[in-house]
Amino acid sequence: MSHRHHWIVRVTHWINALAIVLMVGSGLRIFNAYPAFARRGETFCCWPWEGHGIPAWLTFGGWLAGARNWHFAMMWVLLLNGCAYLAFVYLHGEWRDLVPRRGDARDAWEMLRFYTYRRADHPRQGKHNALQKLTYFSLPLIAVLLILSGLSIWKPVQLAPLTTLFGGYVWARYWHFMATILLVAVSAVHVFMVFAVDPYSLRSMTTGGYDESLSPESRNARPFRKVLPRRGTTREQLDA
Amino acid sequence: MRDDDLSRRLFLGAGAVAAAQLLLGACDSKGPRSAQRFLRYMERRNEGIERALFRHTAMDAGSPGRRLAGSALPSYYISRTVPAWDESLRGVWRLEIAGLVARPLALSLPELMRVPRITRRVNHYCVEGWTAIEEWTGCRLRELAKIAGASRDARFVDFQSFDSGYHESWDIESALHPQTVIAYGLDGSMLGAAHGAPARLFSPIKLGYKNVKYLTRIVFLPAANGGYWSDRGYEWYAGV
Numbered sequence: 110m111s112h113r114h115h116w117i118v119r120v121t122h123w124i125n126a127l128a129i130v131l132m133v134g135s136g137l138r139i140f141n142a143y144p145a146f147a148r149r150g151e152t153f154c155c156w157p158w159e160g161h162g163i164p165a166w167l168t169f170g171g172w173l174a175g176a177r178n179w180h181f182a183m184m185w186v187l188l189l190n191g192c193a194y195l196a197f198v199y200l201h202g203e204w205r206d207l208v209p210r211r212g213d214a215r216d217a218w219e220m221l222r223f224y225t226y227r228r229a230d231h232p233r234q235g236k237h238n239a240l241q242k243l244t245y246f247s248l249p250l251i252a253v254l255l256i257l258s259g260l261s262i263w264k265p266v267q268l269a270p271l272t273t274l275f276g277g278y279v280w281a282r283y284w285h286f287m288a289t290i291l292l293v294a295v296s297a298v299h300v301f302m303v304f305a306v307d308p309y310s311l312r313s314m315t316t317g318g319y320d321e322s323l324s325p326e327s328r329n330a331r332p333f334r335k336v337l338p339r340r341g342t343t344r345e346q347l348d349a
Numbered sequence: 350m351r352d353d354d355l356s357r358r359l360f361l362g363a364g365a366v367a368a369a370q371l372l373l374g375a376c377d378s379k380g381p382r383s384a385q386r387f388l389r390y391m392e393r394r395n396e397g398i399e400r401a402l403f404r405h406t407a408m409d410a411g412s413p414g415r416r417l418a419g420s421a422l423p424s425y426y427i428s429r430t431v432p433a434w435d436e437s438l439r440g441v442w443r444l445e446i447a448g449l450v451a452r453p454l455a456l457s458l459p460e461l462m463r464v465p466r467i468t469r470r471v472n473h474y475c476v477e478g479w480t481a482i483e484e485w486t487g488c489r490l491r492e493l494a495k496i497a498g499a500s501r502d503a504r505f506v507d508f509q510s511f512d513s514g515y516h517e518s519w520d521i522e523s524a525l526h527p528q529t530v531i532a533y534g535l536d537g538s539m540l541g542a543a544h545g546a547p548a549r550l551f552s553p554i555k556l557g558y559k560n561v562k563y564l565t566r567i568v569f570l571p572a573a574n575g576g577y578w579s580d581r582g583y584e585w586y587a588g589v
Contacts, residue, residue, distance in 0.1 A: 142477035148412075149473075149481035150421030173476065174582035181584070182391035264399070265474065266554050266589050267407045277412060278472065278480055 113236070113310075113319035115201065121194040122314055128187040129296065131179055134169025136289060138176035141168060146283050155283065184259065191252060206236040207246055213239045224331055231326045238325070241302075244295060251292050258285035305332035396586040403588060405526055409553035411471040411482060417536050418481035422473070424543035425557075427577065432512040432563045433542045442547050444531070448507075448569035451498030458547050462533060464488035464496065471528065471553040473560075474589045476578075485551045486534030491525045493567070503569035508550050508561035517559045517576030521569075523588060526554050531564065556587040 114122075144162040147153035170176025198204045216239030222228040232238065237245065261272040261281035275281035303310055306325050313319035321327065328335045426432055434442045444461055446454040456464075468486040475481075490506075507518040523529065529552035533540050540546040545562025552560060558578045568574075579585040 139478065143475070143479045145479070148415070148418070149423070149479055150416060150418035172582075174578075174584075177476070177584065178388040178392060178582070181395050182388050185391065185394075264402060264589060265472070266409045267399075267402045267404065269407060269410065278474070282478065 110318050111321055112317050113313035114317050115197070115203070116317065117197045117201075118194065118203070119314055119317060121190050121197070124190045125187070125194070128183050128190060129292070131169055131183045132187055133289060133293060134167065135176040135179040135183070136285075137163040138168035138170040139173065139180060140286065141165075142173045146279055146286075148279055153279070153283075181263075188256065191249075195249065207242055209239075209242055209246055213242060217243055226331075231329045234326055244299065247295065248292075251288055251295065254288040255285065255292065258282075258288060261285075302332070305336070306330050308336065392584055392586075395584075399586050399588045400520065400522070403522055405522075407554075408528055409471045411469065411553070413470075415482050417470070417484060418473075419536060422481050422483060422544070423475075426512045426562065427515050428513045431542050432510075434511065434547060434563075442565075444548055444564055445566040446493055446497045446569075447566060449500035449503040449571065450494075450569055451500070452496070454493075454497050458533065461488065461531065461548060464492050467530065468534070469528065469530070473551075473557060474553065474555075475557040476583065476587070483551075484536050485530055485532040486537075487530040487532035487548070487551070489527060490529045490531055490550075490567070491527065493531060494525060494569070497569075499569045502571050505570045505573045507566075507568040507570055507574040508564060509566040509568065510561050510563040511565050512563045515561060515563070515577045516574070517561050517579060518570065518574040518585075519555070519559065520573075520586070523552070523554055526552060528552050528554060531567075554588060556589060558583060559587050 141162040145153065145159040146156050147159060153159055168176070170179045198207065216232055216234070219228060219232040220238050220240045223231055257271065258275055258281050260268055261275050262278065262285055265272040265278045265281070272278055272281050275284055307330070309320060309323045323338055328339065330336060424431070436442070441457055443455040443457050446456070466486060466488050468484060470482060470484045473481045473483050504521050505518050506521060506524040507516055509516040529550070531548050532551045533546075533548045535541070535544055540549065545564070548564050549562040550560050550564060559576070573585065576585065579587075
């Protein structure tokens with residue numbers, strides 16, 4: 110049994126998860142007040158579902174004002190929590206497990222080959238496999254896009270140069286929405302992979318403990334394959 | 350599994366269930382009621398940040414080259430029917446300027462139109478998320494403040510209307526912004542009843558609901574006086 114995640118990583122992870130859920134839910138409720146991108150009297154090129162709202166059960170905040178109040182409150186929780194996490198992984202050295210390095214592109218390709226049964230054995234990995242690293246590393250980049258496009262919508266006059274950078278208010282709103290879809294997609298894949306490939310990581314993200322003998326690499330696990338420990342092998346044997 | 354391991358798990362499990370109940374038990378579709386204090390606190394903090402960001406030199410550029418929204422501009426009011434000033438019942442319409450001013454005024458429309466006028470094509474930012482381009486003609490509120498001799502003690506301005514008591518109060522800095530006008534012309538014609546005739550407040554630096562239509566009184570005040578939507582949960586500052 111090894112200790113995988115520092116308590117700061119675990120706490121910021123779950124605050125992050127809650128804050129993202131509330132931000133996405135309230136953001137979708139805000140979007141539903143005008144579920145389109147076109148300026149009044151104009152048309153918009155690049156969104157095929159102009160005028161179609163998001164199902165209410167996916168939204169949070171109850172009404173427009175409620176959703177806005179939540180959105181403008183939780184944005185600070187998300188930002189400060191994200192900064193605390195990034196500062197910690199930088200100062201404590203965990204960034205080395207997350208920043209892509211030379212060879213990660215090839216390793217990611219090997220992971221894809223493994224997941225598609227074109228390779229028999231799980232590629233060797235450190236704390237995370239190369240696909241995971243690329244996914245986790247993309248999150249701060251998506252966050253930067255979300256924060257800057259969000260500021261452009263919040264203060265299109267006082268921060269006009271920033272809004273102009275995104276192509277004006279209409280496009281800033283569009284990029285904010287697209288970045289949200291990207292974040293939701295990445296998060297959905299993340300949650301799917303936790304349950305389908307490495308449910309044991311749930312433990313490492315709550316109490317911190319991780320059984321390396323149950324890692325996907327040890328189990329040679331693909332999604333929904335070899336999720337359980339190898340048959341005929343007890344925990345004690347694996348620990349030995 | 351050792352006993353203390355089990356009791357720790359039970360403790361953590363019970364804690365998680367209790368936290369979830371606290372969160373969900375006090376929850377309606379607007380989120381936990383106990384969160385309202387947190388949301389109000391964050392709104393005040395955001396107002397502080399927005400005021401610190403605010404500059405009189407930050408202007409809305411009005412998306413040059415874009416078409417006017419024209420008839421695509423929605424018409425909002427809170428009365429059951431379009432508010433219209435009935436001269437036979439109420440006499441000649443006058444715009445009263447009162448409160449902390451040296452010379453209280455009551456300007457008729459022709460008098461208001463003699464105040465130096467400007468015409469500007471600017472964006473209209475609605476709280477719902479849409480924007481529209483409109484061309485407003487009117488006089489800057491700072492001109493009226495000068496004529497009336499607004500006191501230095503006036504830190505807020507309340508804009509009142511004959512639309513069933515609709516009003517919104519502003520901070521003085523936003524009210525005196527060069528793009529804040531008392532408008533009586535829209536897109537080259539006199540303002541129609543649907544959009545706030547005889548005169549309304551318009552500024553691209555605040556969300557639409559702060560831009561009071563059907564004006565009757567402008568009151569310079571030492572303290573804020575809330576507003577129709579601000580008292581119903583929408584952000585009071587609402588600057589863009």
